[in-house]
Amino acid sequence: MLRNLWGPGDVASYFGIPVQTVYQWRHKKYGPPCRKIGRHLRYKPEEVESWFNSLEA
Structure with a gap:
């Protein structure tokens, strides 16, 4: 089951x-x-979080 999707x-x-930065x-x-x-x-919230976590500190 999908969590709520984000806009x-x-x-x-x-x-x-x-x-506007997102666009x-x-x-x-x-x-x-x-x-x-x-x-x-x-957007899938878990993919947004995963992308953020993949960025170098």
Whole structure:
């Protein structure tokens, strides 16, 4: 069963950044993986956390 999926606003809130930065990351092929459902971007919270943990300190 899927946990609730996050939208760009949820990802921005998680990182404490502007939502526009999340859209810029996607445009630059950077950031956590996401999927497009219709015209909406959705993120799996565990993938967002995993991506963050993979960044070098």
